[in-house]
Amino acid sequence: AQTVTQSQPEMSVQEAETVTLSCTYDTSESDYYLFWYKQPPSRQMILVIRQEAYKQQNATENRFSVNFQKAAKSFSLKISDSQLGDAAMYFCAYGGYKLSFGAGTTVTVRA
Amino acid sequence: DTEVTQTPKHLVMGMTNKKSLKCEQHMGHRAMYWYKQKAKKPPELMFVYSYEKLSINESVPSRFSPECPNSSLLNLHLHALQPEDSALYLCASSQRGRSGREETQYFGPGTRLLVL
Numbered sequence: 001a002q003t004v005t006q007s008q009p010e011m012s013v014q015e016a017e018t019v020t021l022s023c024t025y026d027t028s029e030s031d032y033y034l035f036w037y038k039q040p041p042s043r044q045m046i047l048v049i050r051q052e053a054y055k056q057q058n059a060t061e062n063r064f065s066v067n068f069q070k071a072a073k074s075f076s077l078k079i080s081d082s083q084l085g086d087a088a089m090y091f092c093a094y095g096g097y098k099l100s101f102g103a104g105t106t107v108t109v110r111a
Numbered sequence: 112d113t114e115v116t117q118t119p120k121h122l123v124m125g126m127t128n129k130k131s132l133k134c135e136q137h138m139g140h141r142a143m144y145w146y147k148q149k150a151k152k153p154p155e156l157m158f159v160y161s162y163e164k165l166s167i168n169e170s171v172p173s174r175f176s177p178e179c180p181n182s183s184l185l186n187l188h189l190h191a192l193q194p195e196d197s198a199l200y201l202c203a204s205s206q207r208g209r210s211g212r213e214e215t216q217y218f219g220p221g222t223r224l225l226v227l
Contacts, residue, residue, distance in 0.1 A: 101153035
């Protein structure tokens with residue numbers, strides 16, 4: 001099974017500032033998907049952003065962007081202009097059919 | 112539309128009860144999943160259905176019984192559960208991508224289960 005590592009259990013960010021969440025993974029495959037999911041206290045798991053490994057260009061979705069380093073097997077998430085609604089647990093995940101999740105990073109946003 | 116619905120939102124049951132969780136999607140996805148999630152932990156895969164056939168069972172105890180009546184519905188039948196089965200149960204569905212492999216999983220809001 002693929003291993004996904006999120007080394008930051010908690011991150012805190014001031015409103016309107018930027019925060020970066022780290023994620024590394026281990027795989028021997030060349031074609032795969034990577035995801036960031038957000039789970040607010042309401043517990044709904046929401047897709048934030050998706051990256052296809054064969055694409056060199058980093059994915060972006062509004063204030064969310066990733067830094068995908070395939071050779072380093074790194075997939076970090078940057079949240080720009082942080083808002084109070086961004087407070088949640090963020091999971092990095094590898095795969096598609098059978099997802100491997102990281103342990104999660106709890107993001108708190110200070111007003 | 113990327114909506115997966117789950118009912119009920121909350122469920123309290125005794126260890127001798129029988130209950131069912133329901134999941135529905137109308138996105139035309141042909142793979143559907145059940146996950147169990149404990150607080151502050153990532154989801155743990157329980158079952159995967161692909162084209163209405165059970166394709167993955169992650170060694171889940173038999174007191175959990177999945178059913179896929181059609182391509183839009185997924186049920187999880189519960190019987191003789193234990194207090195440690197209390198958790199959030201998430202349903203998800205996914206579409207098949209250009210490579211023929213399943214791509215993004217979309218999750219429902221979950222059913223919060225408490226076993227007394």
